[in-house]
Amino acid sequence: MKHLLIVCCLVAMSGWTHAGEAQPMAQDPQVEARLLVISEELRCLVCQNEALSSSHAELAEDLRREVRKLIRENKTDAEIKTYLVERYGDFVLYKPPLKPLTWPLWFGPFILFGLALVGLWRYLRLRKQLPSSRLDATGRAQAEQLLKD
Amino acid sequence: MIPELGQFALVLSVVMAFLLGTVPLLGTLRHKVVWQSLARPAALLQFVLVSLAFACLASSFLSNDFSVKYVAEHSNSLLPKPYQFAAVWGGHEGSLLLWVLMLSGWTAAVAIFSASLPLVMVARVLGVLGLVSVGFLMFILTTSNPFDRIFPMPADGRDLNPLLQDPGLVIHPPMLYMGYVGMSVAFAFAIAALLSGRLDAAWARWSRPWTVIAWAFLTFGIGLGSWWAYYELGWGGWWFWDPVENASLMPWLVATALIHSLMVTEKRGSFKAWTVLLAIAAFSLSLLGTFLVRSGVLTSVHAFASDPSRGVFILIFLAIVVGASLTLFAWRAPAVTLGGSMGLVSRESFLLLNSVLLVVATGAVLLGTLYPLVIDALNLGKLSVGPPYFNLVFAPLMVPLLFVLVPGTVSHWREARMSDVFWRLRFVGAGAVLLALVLPFALGSWSAGTMLGIFLGMWVALGSLQHMVERLRKPGRIGGSFWGMHMAHFGMAVLVLGITGVKSYEVERDVRMAVGDTVTIAPYTFRLVGVEEVMGPNYKAVQAKVEVLKNDQVIEVLSPQKRRYFSTAMPMTEAAIDSGLLRDLYVSLGDPVAGDTPSWSMRVYYKPFVPWMWAGVLIMVFGGVLAALDRRYRRNTNQQSVRTAGEALSGTA
Amino acid sequence: MKKTLLPLVLFAALVAFLGVGLMRDPSEIPSPLVGKPAPAFSLTTLSGDKPFSPADMLGQVWVFNVWATWCVACREEHPLLVQFSKSQRVPIVGLSYKEIQAGDQAAGALSEEAKLQLARQRSLKFLKIAGDPYKLSVMDLDGRVGIDYGVYGVPETYIIDKQGIIRYKRVGPVTPEVLIETILPLIQQLDTPA
Numbered sequence: 002m003k004h005l006l007i008v009c010c011l012v013a014m015s016g017w018t019h020a021g022e023a024q025p026m027a028q029d030p031q032v033e034a035r036l037l038v039i040s041e042e043l044r045c046l047v048c049q050n051e052a053l054s055s056s057h058a059e060l061a062e063d064l065r066r067e068v069r070k071l072i073r074e075n076k077t078d079a080e081i082k083t084y085l086v087e088r089y090g091d092f093v094l095y096k097p098p099l100k101p102l103t104w105p106l107w108f109g110p111f112i113l114f115g116l117a118l119v120g121l122w123r124y125l126r127l128r129k130q131l132p133s134s135r136l137d138a139t140g141r142a143q144a145e146q147l148l149k150d
Numbered sequence: 151m152i153p154e155l156g157q158f159a160l161v162l163s164v165v166m167a168f169l170l171g172t173v174p175l176l177g178t179l180r181h182k183v184v185w186q187s188l189a190r191p192a193a194l195l196q197f198v199l200v201s202l203a204f205a206c207l208a209s210s211f212l213s214n215d216f217s218v219k220y221v222a223e224h225s226n227s228l229l230p231k232p233y234q235f236a237a238v239w240g241g242h243e244g245s246l247l248l249w250v251l252m253l254s255g256w257t258a259a260v261a262i263f264s265a266s267l268p269l270v271m272v273a274r275v276l277g278v279l280g281l282v283s284v285g286f287l288m289f290i291l292t293t294s295n296p297f298d299r300i301f302p303m304p305a306d307g308r309d310l311n312p313l314l315q316d317p318g319l320v321i322h323p324p325m326l327y328m329g330y331v332g333m334s335v336a337f338a339f340a341i342a343a344l345l346s347g348r349l350d351a352a353w354a355r356w357s358r359p360w361t362v363i364a365w366a367f368l369t370f371g372i373g374l375g376s377w378w379a380y381y382e383l384g385w386g387g388w389w390f391w392d393p394v395e396n397a398s399l400m401p402w403l404v405a406t407a408l409i410h411s412l413m414v415t416e417k418r419g420s421f422k423a424w425t426v427l428l429a430i431a432a433f434s435l436s437l438l439g440t441f442l443v444r445s446g447v448l449t450s451v452h453a454f455a456s457d458p459s460r461g462v463f464i465l466i467f468l469a470i471v472v473g474a475s476l477t478l479f480a481w482r483a484p485a486v487t488l489g490g491s492m493g494l495v496s497r498e499s500f501l502l503l504n505s506v507l508l509v510v511a512t513g514a515v516l517l518g519t520l521y522p523l524v525i526d527a528l529n530l531g532k533l534s535v536g537p538p539y540f541n542l543v544f545a546p547l548m549v550p551l552l553f554v555l556v557p558g559t560v561s562h563w564r565e566a567r568m569s570d571v572f573w574r575l576r577f578v579g580a581g582a583v584l585l586a587l588v589l590p591f592a593l594g595s596w597s598a599g600t601m602l603g604i605f606l607g608m609w610v611a612l613g614s615l616q617h618m619v620e621r622l623r624k625p626g627r628i629g630g631s632f633w634g635m636h637m638a639h640f641g642m643a644v645l646v647l648g649i650t651g652v653k654s655y656e657v658e659r660d661v662r663m664a665v666g667d668t669v670t671i672a673p674y675t676f677r678l679v680g681v682e683e684v685m686g687p688n689y690k691a692v693q694a695k696v697e698v699l700k701n702d703q704v705i706e707v708l709s710p711q712k713r714r715y716f717s718t719a720m721p722m723t724e725a726a727i728d729s730g731l732l733r734d735l736y737v738s739l740g741d742p743v744a745g746d747t748p749s750w751s752m753r754v755y756y757k758p759f760v761p762w763m764w765a766g767v768l769i770m771v772f773g774g775v776l777a778a779l780d781r782r783y784r785r786n787t788n789q790q791s792v793r794t795a796g797e798a799l800s801g802t803a
Numbered sequence: 804m805k806k807t808l809l810p811l812v813l814f815a816a817l818v819a820f821l822g823v824g825l826m827r828d829p830s831e832i833p834s835p836l837v838g839k840p841a842p843a844f845s846l847t848t849l850s851g852d853k854p855f856s857p858a859d860m861l862g863q864v865w866v867f868n869v870w871a872t873w874c875v876a877c878r879e880e881h882p883l884l885v886q887f888s889k890s891q892r893v894p895i896v897g898l899s900y901k902e903i904q905a906g907d908q909a910a911g912a913l914s915e916e917a918k919l920q921l922a923r924q925r926s927l928k929f930l931k932i933a934g935d936p937y938k939l940s941v942m943d944l945d946g947r948v949g950i951d952y953g954v955y956g957v958p959e960t961y962i963i964d965k966q967g968i969i970r971y972k973r974v975g976p977v978t979p980e981v982l983i984e985t986i987l988p989l990i991q992q993l994d995t996p997a
Binding site (some may be wrong): 046059062064067086087 | 832833834835836901904905906945946947949950951952953955956
């Protein structure tokens with residue numbers, strides 16, 4: 002009986018020692034953190050518009066593995082992006098690079114905003130100069146007369 | 151038999167829509183009252199016919215009639231009944247029928263609730279709606295007929311895409327379409343106004359409640375879509391700037407501008423041409439959205455299976471509808487008078503700034519969405535434009551918009567003084583700044599973006615609250631319009647605070663867990679207590695049981711699943727969420743992990759303030775409904791009651 | 804009149820772009836490697852002889868075809884490739900891309916060496932039945948070389964010139980039209996001495 006009790010305790014304890022703080026899935030959380038940030042800006046090439054960070058596609062797994070390797074080699078974000086662009090073109094970047102081809106894209110909204118503000122300013126200046134639609138004294142008297150009738 | 155009946159009903163609908171679209175409009179040109187009076191009955195009859203067609207398709211789904219190709223492609227005998235019904239709009243053909251059902255529904259509603267409008271106006275509005283219906287119905291009948299049969303009939307259907315087997319499918323598309331299609335009413339009013347040459351305050355007053363209701367539906371639909379993505383996709387994202395999402399956001403932005411512009415046209419007779427243009431733009435963007443989703447021109451997770459011939463039809467339709475409208479605009483708009491004067495600082499100028507900011511934001515989203523297509527069409531290569539771009543460009547435009555919102559509601563019409571306005575807002579401003587400085591420290595970390603977000607959210611929230619309190623102190627009845635406006639603004643503020651909160655303070659842990667393991671995101675601990683297999687009606691799932699502890703007390707048990715549907719081999723993650731007032735706890739089950747003890751990969755998220763996002767959207771929707779139901783718009787019923795009361799009093803009843 | 808015409812003009816431009824867009828495939832990615840040297844590698848071959856490297860092919864025009872036995876679309880082009888190889892016009896080198904996929908049940912627990920053997924086995928079996936157009940095939944089990952070549956799907960085909968520069972990339976199966984209208988003329992052009 003005493004032996005059985007000891008065995009039970011040992012078994013129970015072994016179960017206990019297994020239950021602990023869960024380990025991160027990633028081998029190296031530092032690398033994973035960088036991977037997450039970079040891969041959010043990269044496109045999964047075989048998906049219907051998904052980021053590399055969240056895609057389950059096999060190519061996405063492979064590319065994430067490549068990016069991890071590059072991170073471990075202490076490559077900068079720019080270098081990693083260049084690595085992928087050399088192989089897949091600008092299509093792989095979700096943040097279009099700033100170059101003459103994308104100037105309308107990046108500057109367009111702000112130019113549009115500027116033009117709109119200028120247009121707004123000029124319109125308001127114009128409207129301010131219009132005669133007021135308020136009635137003057139004689140007009141007011143006329144209106145009151147009409148209302149009485 | 152029933153599918154053929156449905157098809158026949160569709161054919162009759164086209165005929166009815168054609169009559170609706172031509173006779174009343176000709177009646178307005180030739181001043182024939184009888185032709186004009188055909189509008190209302192034709193609209194109602196068209197609705198009945200389209201409803202019949204829809205009912206036939208629904209019946210085919212619910213009775214598992216797999217001889218109908220569309221049913222065979224999107225349903226399955228094991229599919230639970232509610233999803234069998236929702237599967238009606240699970241694919242391209244059926245969703246178009248839903249579109250047309252909504253369109254004929256809105257048309258019928260305008261026919262019923264337009265007693266106070268002159269017949270000429272009604273004839274024009276319903277006529278335009280009829281013409282739009284003709285386009286869609288012809289599209290369905292020629293390229294996307296849901297009633298096509300398949301021979302030989304398969305033993306069972308291909309099943310609805312597992313991602314769609316969710317309550318979200320039952321409610322999100324109908325609400326969204328109600329919004330999209332509802333913009334057609336504002337559009338029809340605008341075209342009617344251009345046709346008549348009379349763009350006055352009355353037109354704006356008639357248009358406004360319809361536009362606000364459609365806006366409310368659209369807000370609800372977009373919010374639902376976001377929420378659905380959040381809990382369905384398994385990793386807590388809620389907006390991806392996907393082309394289809396953008397296709398719903400753009401009409402929403404323009405509709406918001408339109409509502410505010412209509413306000414000015416109604417009260418001051420100004421901005422008529424601009425308001426008309428916004429109304430045309432809102433619906434045009436709805437149509438553009440339809441094109442983008444169904445033509446295969448852009449890659450998207452939401453896109454229906456594309457077919458170039460369908461794309462061509464929609465493009466031609468889009469070109470005709472919008473082209474004709476803009477031509478009419480170019481021709482008729484300059485004839486409109488300018489309206490009263492306004493000061494540089496006035497409520498009008500603030501509202502005009504609102505329009506400008508929203509339209510520029512729409513332009514930015516449109517530019518980002520279509521840029522890859524433009525570059526490809528010019529043979530200059532292939533680009534991607536994704537969330538990094540949109541976030542960088544959209545947020546800076548929203549900042550001034552939220553900021554001017556408060557002074558705008560406080561300014562007087564025609565003329566206001568900036569010093570007065572800001573003096574009135576001194577407590578609001580101080581409160582917002584204080585909270586923006588203090589709260590980040592209470593919540594854990596500080597960043598400029600967080601501060602800005604909290605400031606703007608509090609600025610709008612406190613501004614709305616102050617305004618409501620001030621108004622309650624004054625005597626007199628307060629209309630739905632007032633409450634609606636402030637509710638909607640307040641809802642916006644809550645949404646902004648929610649977004650700021652979750653983006654600043656969310657925590658994700660990606661771990662491997664064996665039974666008994668725990669992971670902690672203060673002050674919560676998650677413990678995996680078991681993993682078992684469960685059976686669903688049409689799937690088999692691995693289900694984990696996760697206890698959530700706070701202060702060593704179990705406050706919740708979550709059951710995330712990984713499902714494998716019988717019909718497709720596709721595995722599906724069903725995340726488990728514990729929603730509280732201030733936060734969501736989100737657990738997602740991954741794949742088993744190789745090792746000595748059985749473990750699974752799990753993703754655990756702490757998402758603070760996410761419930762505020764959904765609450766904010768609901769408050770906005772509620773505000774919209776309140777505003778649209780303002781008694782001012784239902785004055786004709788009051789006239790009725792006055793008349794009957796008068797008769798009763800004078801004893802002539 | 805002029806200002807109010809602006810929305811219509813802008814819209815017309817939009818429709819024009821959308822119309823052209825209808826004729827394009829938004830998911831096809833052009834390769835940035837065209838005009839650049841073929842990335843170097845050294846991989847073991849299907850037959851197990853000495854490893855192969857693109858440098859081995861300098862001085863001749865050659866075709867590099869990415870394939871796998873699990874690839875359904877590859878079967879579409881395979882007979883055509885076999886036919887073409889019989890003409891002995893240019894050598895075709897195959898890249899066996901990720902023959903053992905991630906979800907492969909049968910191969911899950913095997914060692915790297917065993918996986919390579921299994922991949923060889925499957926490929927040889929396939930080529931025996933379907934015909935072998937390849938001068939040789941290199942085994943890219945982990946897909947690294949594929950990534951270097953910008954492979955994102957199978958099948959893909961490259962034409963590489965005498966100096967080792969990639970001159971053309973075809974995404975998707977090679978069809979008779981593509982072979983006759985694009986590939987053969989290009990090979991002819993590259994073969995002609997300068």
